[in-house]
Amino acid sequence: RHKRSPKDFIFGKVIGEGSFSTVYLAKDIHTNKEYAIKVCEKRHIIKERKTQYVKREKEVLNMLANAKHYFVRLFCTFQDVERLYFVLSYAKNGELLPHITKNGSFDIECTKFYSAEILRGLEYLHGLGIIHRDLKPENILLDDKMHALITDFGSAKILGEPDQTDSSSQDHRETSTRTQRRNSFVGTAQYVSPELLSNKISSPASDLWAFGCIIYQMVAGLPPFRSRSEYQIFQKILQVDYEVPDGFCEVARNLVGLLLVREPSQRLGANDKQSIGYTSIRAHPFFNGIDFEKLHEQTPPPIC
Ligand SMILES: NC(=O)Nc1ccc2c(c1)=C(Cc1cc(-c3cccc(C(=O)NCCN4CCCCC4)c3)c[nH]1)C(=O)N=2
Numbered sequence: 001r002h003k004r005s006p007k008d009f010i011f012g013k014v015i016g017e018g019s020f021s022t023v024y025l026a027k028d029i030h031t032n033k034e035y036a037i038k039v040c041e042k043r044h045i046i047k048e049r050k051t052q053y054v055k056r057e058k059e060v061l062n063m064l065a066n067a068k069h070y071f072v073r074l075f076c077t078f079q080d081v082e083r084l085y086f087v088l089s090y091a092k093n094g095e096l097l098p099h100i101t102k103n104g105s106f107d108i109e110c111t112k113f114y115s116a117e118i119l120r121g122l123e124y125l126h127g128l129g130i131i132h133r134d135l136k137p138e139n140i141l142l143d144d145k146m147h148a149l150i151t152d153f154g155s156a157k158i159l160g161e162p163d164q165t166d167s168s169s170q171d172h173r174e175t176s177t178r179t180q181r182r183n184s185f186v187g188t189a190q191y192v193s194p195e196l197l198s199n200k201i202s203s204p205a206s207d208l209w210a211f212g213c214i215i216y217q218m219v220a221g222l223p224p225f226r227s228r229s230e231y232q233i234f235q236k237i238l239q240v241d242y243e244v245p246d247g248f249c250e251v252a253r254n255l256v257g258l259l260l261v262r263e264p265s266q267r268l269g270a271n272d273k274q275s276i277g278y279t280s281i282r283a284h285p286f287f288n289g290i291d292f293e294k295l296h297e298q299t300p301p302p303i304c
Pocket of ligand 1: 014015016018023036038072088089090091092093094095098099102141151152153
């Protein structure tokens with residue numbers, strides 16, 4: 001098959017915007033198939049010194065090529081003089097976030113199902129030694145059958161690889177001030193873990209913190225750490241200062257409480273063997289009745 005170019009696609013509406021990319025709905029003129037094409041302006045990427053992030057995203061997406069479920073797929077990449085193009089899966093039902101907000105919150109059946117699908121994705125990702133580092137409801141997509149797909153690996157870290165994008169990795173701690181200044185903060189305020197804020201080493205447990213925030217948000221309708229300013233959100237995260245509203249499901253509250261723990265190594269699942277998955281999280285009573293091996297075959301519960 002010949003190398004694709006923008007001419008092979010009809011570009012439609014914008015379906016996603018990031019600080020360094022725009023995602024378009026696009027149709028392949030040869031197959032009529034729909035894709036999401038993530039477009040990055042080369043000049044902007046170079047000017048903002050984000051080439052590492054773009055390279056990292058492509059590297060991680062290629063590492064996920066054999067994943068059958070729970071992730072967007074990268075079909076191909078190409079470029080022209082000004083831009084880079086990533087041809088990705090189109091998730092017809094968009095981001096998880098508007099489904100939570102439109103609905104107010106999820107009932108326990110929906111929360112259990114989508115938490116379990118996200119957990120399966122994290123097991124696969126962490127099993128490959130990849131930390132997402134920016135997990136949030138905007139980066140969990142819903143496909144045409146309403147199954148979850150994790151996306152956006154621009155902030156990801158591959159364990160064992162020197163990581164220019166991460167000011168917390170030991171091998172860069174002593175680097176020059178300029179390099180330290182260049183290493184931009186990773187993650188999105190409400191879901192970032194305490195260790196990423198206090199500039200320590202990030203680990204898979206950083207994603208378990210964000211996972212706890214997402215479960216809380218599906219039950220309560222809002223993220224646990226909220227405030228008018230980003231600084232105040234950070235203070236609340238560092239003090240693990242969140243409230244649980246009346247009526248919050250007790251078994252979900254218990255699970256969230258075991259994930260939103262300041263010390264990464266004390267979070268539920270942090271000491272599970274990556275090779276066999278998050279057995280201690282799967283075993284939590286919140287997931288009673290979930291068949292983790294058959295999740296992708298099930299019809300997702302209606303969001304109600
Ligand atoms: N940062 C990233 O990597 N971003 C990406 C990457 C890949 C990707 C991606 C983002 C996608 C985002 C996306 C956005 C949408 C979308 C945008 C706007 C509207 C809708 C829409 O209305 N869908 C119908 C269902 N809605 C859902 C929300 C509540 C009302 C009903 C979908 C569909 N898919 C996608 O499909 N594939």
